[in-house]
Amino acid sequence: MTGTEIARDRKAAVSVRSLSKTFGQGEYAITALDSVELDILENEFFTLLGPSGCGKTTLLRLIAGFELPTNGSISLQDQDITDKPPHRRPINTVFQNYALFPHMTVAENIGFGLRMLGRPTAEIKQTTERMLALVQLEAMAGRRTDQLSGGQQQRVALARALAPAPKVLLLDEPLAALDLKLRKSMQIELKSLQAETGITFVFVTHDQEEALTMSDRIAVMKSGKILQIGTPRDIYDRPTHRFVADFIGDINILEGTVEHTDGDLATVRLKDGTRVSAHLGTASARSGDVSVAIRPENVRLASTGETPTLTGILENIVYFGAATNLHLRLGTGEEMVIRNPGAVDEGRYQPGATIGAILQPELIRVLE
Amino acid sequence: MADPTTAMPASAQPRQRRRLVRDLKAMPGFTATAWLCIVTLYLPILVLIAFSFNENRSVVLWTGFSLDWYAKALENDGIRNAAWVSVKIALFATVISTIAATMAALATTRTKKFAGQGLVYGIINQPLMIPEIVTAIATLSLFALVKKVTGLTGIGYLMLAHAAFCIPFAYMPIRARLETMTLTLEQAAADLYAPPLKVFTLVTLPLLGPGIVAGAMLAFVVSLDDVIITLMIAGPGETTLPIYILGAIRRGITPEINAVSTILVAVSVLLVMLLFLVQRRMQR
Numbered sequence: 033m034t035g036t037e038i039a040r041d042r043k044a045a046v047s048v049r050s051l052s053k054t055f056g057q058g059e060y061a062i063t064a065l066d067s068v069e070l071d072i073l074e075n076e077f078f079t080l081l082g083p084s085g086c087g088k089t090t091l092l093r094l095i096a097g098f099e100l101p102t103n104g105s106i107s108l109q110d111q112d113i114t115d116k117p118p119h120r121r122p123i124n125t126v127f128q129n130y131a132l133f134p135h136m137t138v139a140e141n142i143g144f145g146l147r148m149l150g151r152p153t154a155e156i157k158q159t160t161e162r163m164l165a166l167v168q169l170e171a172m173a174g175r176r177t178d179q180l181s182g183g184q185q186q187r188v189a190l191a192r193a194l195a196p197a198p199k200v201l202l203l204d205e206p207l208a209a210l211d212l213k214l215r216k217s218m219q220i221e222l223k224s225l226q227a228e229t230g231i232t233f234v235f236v237t238h239d240q241e242e243a244l245t246m247s248d249r250i251a252v253m254k255s256g257k258i259l260q261i262g263t264p265r266d267i268y269d270r271p272t273h274r275f276v277a278d279f280i281g282d283i284n285i286l287e288g289t290v291e292h293t294d295g296d297l298a299t300v301r302l303k304d305g306t307r308v309s310a311h312l313g314t315a316s317a318r319s320g321d322v323s324v325a326i327r328p329e330n331v332r333l334a335s336t337g338e339t340p341t342l343t344g345i346l347e348n349i350v351y352f353g354a355a356t357n358l359h360l361r362l363g364t365g366e367e368m369v370i371r372n373p374g375a376v377d378e379g380r381y382q383p384g385a386t387i388g389a390i391l392q393p394e395l396i397r398v399l400e
Numbered sequence: 401m402a403d404p405t406t407a408m409p410a411s412a413q414p415r416q417r418r419r420l421v422r423d424l425k426a427m428p429g430f431t432a433t434a435w436l437c438i439v440t441l442y443l444p445i446l447v448l449i450a451f452s453f454n455e456n457r458s459v460v461l462w463t464g465f466s467l468d469w470y471a472k473a474l475e476n477d478g479i480r481n482a483a484w485v486s487v488k489i490a491l492f493a494t495v496i497s498t499i500a501a502t503m504a505a506l507a508t509t510r511t512k513k514f515a516g517q518g519l520v521y522g523i524i525n526q527p528l529m530i531p532e533i534v535t536a537i538a539t540l541s542l543f544a545l546v547k548k549v550t551g552l553t554g555i556g557y558l559m560l561a562h563a564a565f566c567i568p569f570a571y572m573p574i575r576a577r578l579e580t581m582t583l584t585l586e587q588a589a590a591d592l593y594a595p596p597l598k599v600f601t602l603v604t605l606p607l608l609g610p611g612i613v614a615g616a617m618l619a620f621v622v623s624l625d626d627v628i629i630t631l632m633i634a635g636p637g638e639t640t641l642p643i644y645i646l647g648a649i650r651r652g653i654t655p656e657i658n659a660v661s662t663i664l665v666a667v668s669v670l671l672v673m674l675l676f677l678v679q680r681r682m683q684r
Contacts, residue, residue, distance in 0.1 A: 119590045119591070123591075134585075144589070148589075193591075
């Protein structure tokens with residue numbers, strides 16, 4: 033199931049239509065977002081993934097209302113919010129550097145949103161206590177925020193943004209400043225927090241592993257455009273673009289020519305004459321020269337007597353505990369990596385040996 | 401919840417700082433240079449203060465300790481009036497210039513970059529670079545024109561002149577404070593449903609507070625201390641303390657003047673100490 037199919041059976045929390053943002057003017061103009069179309073669904077953990085400068089943070093700031101778009105519209109549950117200032121949007125943000133108010137206590141920070149909404153004092157107190165419990169900071173209520181560690185500040189920022197029960201929570205690389213161990217545990221905490229509260233999370237990151245771990249769906253962005261939207265499995269197993277395939281995990285990319293197509297399947301002739309069948313997916317190129325991609329773990333070593341899909345000369349063996357990477361030089365001149373679970377028989381697999389590889393046809397993709 | 405990031409930095413930092421200080425002190429001539437600077441700066445003031453307690457009329461010959469000159473100075477109507485005029489003008493100038501400087505600082509840091517922003521910054525700071533005598537004469541000629549046209553007289557002219565030249569002094573610390581404050585905090589407040597006015601009163605102003613206090617104190621001291629512009633603008637009966645002292649000295653220096661000056665020193669030291677405390681809070 034692709035991203036757009038899911039979008040049809042569930043309600044959209046945030047809808048973005050032909051959204052563009054240009055900074056600067058004339059020849060110095062930089063297009064940060066280029067006609068982006070996006071539906072983020074209710075109760076979804078949605079991730080905007082891409083390298084720095086791809087426009088993911090700009091998109092987040094447009095949804096929050098800190099920037100106004102050059103073109104296009106944003107709606108929240110079918111209401112147009114494009115021109116609404118940030119304080120009129122029921123959307124809260126967890127900032128990258130937390131942006132906690134230094135002149136207020138932890139509890140005052142958390143209660144700030146509710147105070148601004150004019151909620152009764154008793155409710156503010158109750159909600160603040162509930163939020164403090166949620167992020168396990170009950171003992172810190174009266175502390176100033178500069179007396180907290182990075183991880184604790186992170187939790188206060190989260191509690192502050194969740195306290196007013198927003199329709200959508202935006203998170204701008206909130207884990208970037210934390211060390212690895214803390215980041216891992218916060219990833220799990222964030223994910224369960226999202227499930228508990230049922231609030232739609234829009235998470236921005238450049239860390240592909242983080243995106244795969246936490247998200248219901250991911251949008252991969254590059255140069256102000258969304259290249260692919262899908263579940264982590266869609267993005268990983270069925271990448272549509274070379275950039276997506278390359279950006280997330282390791283992948284083998286081979287050049288070839290489409291000979292004929294049959295529905296979703298294409299027969300592609302590789303440069304050494306080998307024919308493989310590959311899934312077209314949403315690829316628009318249905319004839320001529322194409323790139324096909326397959327993950328190293330979806331290629332296996334041919335056992336004795338088996339007819340290999342491809343053969344190549346073994347150049348390198350890299351062992352890293354759980355798996356071994358075998359680097360082959362194919363007859364086409366291209367390199368291919370086979371990830372073999374566990375160790376390999378070193379007597380048989382030595383640099384210079386000719387090795388047969390079996391490609392699982394259902395896991396070969398034609399790229400845009 | 402236990403948190404690995406809390407434990408780390410506490411012990412590492414002070415050791416490094418101590419070593420840095422030791423290195424600087426080890427440089428040849430460091431102590432001598434430091435003492436030379438301190439003596440040059442403060443010896444005249446120490447002499448002034450010492451002779452304010454002299455029993456004798458002389459300011460060069462010490463005969464004994466007394467507080468007589470302080471009593472005399474405080475009983476002197478001329479000094480008391482002048483002090484009152486000075487404080488009145490300084491307070492007015494401080495309030496007006498601090499408000500103007502705060503608005504200017506906000507306009508030059510909290511708005512989108514506009515054409516001529518550098519020019520505006522220059523215009524606000526230029527009075528610091530123009531010789532004060534020029535500013536004084538310019539202000540005098542303008543006021544002469546205004547007086548001729550409107551026929552208005554009074555202490556208001558002097559107050560306005562002080563308010564004007566205090567603006568750049570008040571502007572500097574306020575702008576410096578604003579520049580270190582990231583816009584993110586204001587955005588966070590807006591994100592949490594604070595309308596623009598609440599963002600200003602609940603976030604911008606409290607965080608800017610130390611900068612405003614610093615600016616106001618600087619403006620107050622600068623106004624209290626001014627001679628050249630005051631000398632030009634002041635009308636009859638508008639004698640400020642520095643002008644009174646200047647006049648008194650022409651008739652010969654007495655420990656009474658020393659006593660008044662010492663009080664002025666004490667007031668400014670107090671203000672500077674306050675400023676220091678405020679700035680220490682600012683750094684936290």
